Amino acid sequence: MTAFECPPPLRQVTYLTAASLPQQLPEATGHEILCIGRSNAGKSSVINATLQHRIARTSRTPGRTQLLHFFQLKSGDCLIDCPGYGFAAVSRNIKSQWPPLFKASLKRPTLAGILWIMDIRHPLQTADLTIQKDIIPSSCPIHIILNKSDQLRFGAQRTAQLKLEQTINTWDNPHLITVQTCSTKRPQGLDQIQNQLCKWLHLDPS
Numbered sequence: 233m234t235a236f237e238c239p240p241p242l243r244q245v246t247y248l249t250a251a252s253l254p255q256q257l258p259e260a261t262g263h264e265i266l267c268i269g270r271s272n273a274g275k276s277s278v279i280n281a282t283l284q285h286r287i288a289r290t291s292r293t294p295g296r297t298q299l300l301h302f303f304q305l306k307s308g309d310c311l312i313d314c315p316g317y318g319f320a321a322v323s324r325n326i327k328s329q330w331p332p333l334f335k336a337s338l339k340r341p342t343l344a345g346i347l348w349i350m351d352i353r354h355p356l357q358t359a360d361l362t363i364q365k366d367i368i369p370s371s372c373p374i375h376i377i378l379n380k381s382d383q384l385r386f387g388a389q390r391t392a393q394l395k396l397e398q399t400i401n402t403w404d405n406p407h408l409i410t411v412q413t414c415s416t417k418r419p420q421g422l423d424q425i426q427n428q429l430c431k432w433l434h435l436d437p438s
């Protein structure tokens with residue numbers, strides 16, 4: 233990883249548990265942040281880069297994360313790495329388990345926010361719009377991360393972000409949604425994600 237600094241409250245993270253069924257969700261130990269997005273958007277990479285810790289498994293092969301993985305901070309709060317949606321090759325059995333599990337984790341009173349990771353080259357695909365319309369409650373704070381910004385020139389990054397923000401303004405409760413660009417490779421935008429986490433979790437970043 234780079235010499236990039238992680239704020240003290242995000243520095244210590246441990247693997248808590250995994251769940252494939254709603255009844256396997258652990259008892260909440262603090263606030264929770266769900267990391268969601270289409271397969272291969274970079275959810276696990278964003279968790280690792282933000283926490284400066286190789287704790288989540290990443291892969292070139294879409295569909296790598298197939299369970300909900302709970303990563304616990306020193307404060308007891310958790311970041312939760314979700315399976316990606318919208319990838320045809322994941323088995324039907326796993327796919328059918330996913331919506332109830334996702335819905336159950338969204339209903340937990342400890343949910344502090346959603347990090348919604350998208351590939352900046354393909355934001356808001358049909359699968360994303362279905363999730364937004366049918367699954368995510370409009371009362372939930374969302375921080376959208378347009379990841380893989382290293383794959384676009386600066387002008388195209390700005391255009392993608394502005395276009396997305398215009399669409400969000402047509403949704404319910406747009407004031408609960410923020411957007412940023414990010415690259416886990418370059419790296420870029422990780423401090424903004426860290427600040428968002430600290431804000432949601434009421435942690436002092438200094």
Ligand SMILES: Nc1nc2c(ncn2[C@@H]2O[C@H](COP(=O)(O)OP(=O)(O)OP(=O)(O)O)[C@@H](O)[C@H]2O)c(=O)[nH]1
Pocket residue numbers: 269270271272273274275276277278289290291292293294295296297298314315316317379380381382383414415416417418
């Ligand atoms: N160019 C580029 N590639 C990235 C970036 N972030 C992640 N990747 C690559 O994207 C691929 C998928 O990354 P993951 O973090 O495993 O993606 P995921 O969303 O967790 O994938 P699933 O768990 O399969 O849903 C890997 O090959 C990563 O190296 C980025 O900022 N830029």
Ligand SMILES: [Mg+2]
Pocket residue numbers: 275276277289290296297313314316
């Ligand atoms: Mg993953």
